Amino acid sequence: MSSPRACTFFDIDGVIRDVSRSYRRALADTVEYFTHGAYRPTQKEIDDLKAEGCWNNDWDGAQELIYRYFEQHGHQRHQVALDYDTLVTFFEDRYTGQNWSGYIQDEPLLVDLDYFQAFSTAAIAWGFVSGATRDSAEYVLKQRLQLHHPLLIAMEDAPGKPNPQGLICAYRQAIPDGDVPVFYVGDTVADMQTVVNARHAVPSRWYGLGVIPPHVQPADRPHYGDRLRAAGATAVFESTRDITPAVLDAVLGESAGHD
Structure with a gap:
């Protein structure tokens, strides 16, 4: 042109x-896994987080929701044993999978x-x-x-x-x-x-x-x-x-x- x-x-x-059944599903899975099954965010809760304007990256968004969950239960962030690279690996295993076999197929x-x-x-x-x-x-x-x-x-x-x-x-x-x-x-x-x-x-x-x-x-x-x-x-x-x-x-x- x-x-x-x-x-x-x-x-x-x-x-x-x-991406409601892929990225967002992987985000919810990640939060649920790293809160030991205690908390799984809803679509509306994810929307509310993204409405803050600074959580465009879903890895960061998942980490933030995990921290907030534990803060609500009396823990400070530095007390939460959460490794970011491990979180990313878990997320991508769900979203991408092996040879694009993950949730990315459901888009x-x-x-x-x-x-x-x-x-x-x-x-x-x-x-x-x-x-x-x-x-x-x-x-x-x-x-x-x-x-x-x-x-x-x-x-x-x-x-x-x-x-x-x-x-x-x-x-x-x-x-x-x-x-x-x-x-x-x-x-x-x-x-x-x-x-x-x-x-x-x-x-x-x-x-x-x-x-x-x-x-x-x-x-x-x-x-x-x-x-x-x-x-x-x-x-x-x-x-x-x-x-x-x-x-x-x-x-x-x-x-x-x-x-």
């Missing part, structure tokens, strides 16, 4: 794939190859900025979606969100010269805060588009959307498929009307 008129970057977990895709082709046809560059490991991200992008050489910034490539470095790096790769509107599609408070932080770091037109992930129950979806807006989302959508080139044009038109 010689001269894209905009670029759109996507988070992966909860946006491109439904329904939320979009398909044609979805991205529509952006290319509309002269909108696209790519991915994710807190997932590169292996996990490439598994879904290359093997399952059949995308060839997708622009990807993964866990190993940049600090965790809401640090905007990964998003800014993706933008500079997609648009080495020039200035076009930038959209980031995400499903967490940290995703939206990343856009806000990028806006402060690099003068450009940055837009956070929130997606309510599939696991959120109907009664909780309005509140979840409100959280994303409060964190900086320009607009919130019920699914990733609702975000189309025409919708991006509408967002830009509405933004121009407010200038």
Whole structure:
């Protein structure tokens, strides 16, 4: 694409794939195991943790929930015998398994190859900025979606969100010269805060588009959307498929009307 008129970057977990039965299941398993079966967080409790905006990494999130459990039962963190590397190994045994045999197999895709082709046809560059490991991200992008050489910034490539470095790096790769509107599609408070932080770091037109992930129950979806807006989302959508080139044009038109 010689001269894209905009670029759109996507988070992966909860946006491109439904991770409620994979990453989140592995997180809950990990917390349950390291609290000796005493505590297993619910989906809502995991959402509440992620709403704090600083637990985008699920290994860190699991560790934090374990610490909080023991704190509630009178223990200080330094008293908890919890080795981070052992926690990560346990988590990945559940999530990845041997030869991708773990929970990663239980991830329904939320979009398909044609979805991205529509952006290319509309002269909108696209790519991915994710807190997932590169292996996990490439598994879904290359093997399952059949995308060839997708622009990807993964866990190993940049600090965790809401640090905007990964998003800014993706933008500079997609648009080495020039200035076009930038959209980031995400499903967490940290995703939206990343856009806000990028806006402060690099003068450009940055837009956070929130997606309510599939696991959120109907009664909780309005509140979840409100959280994303409060964190900086320009607009919130019920699914990733609702975000189309025409919708991006509408967002830009509405933004121009407010200038």
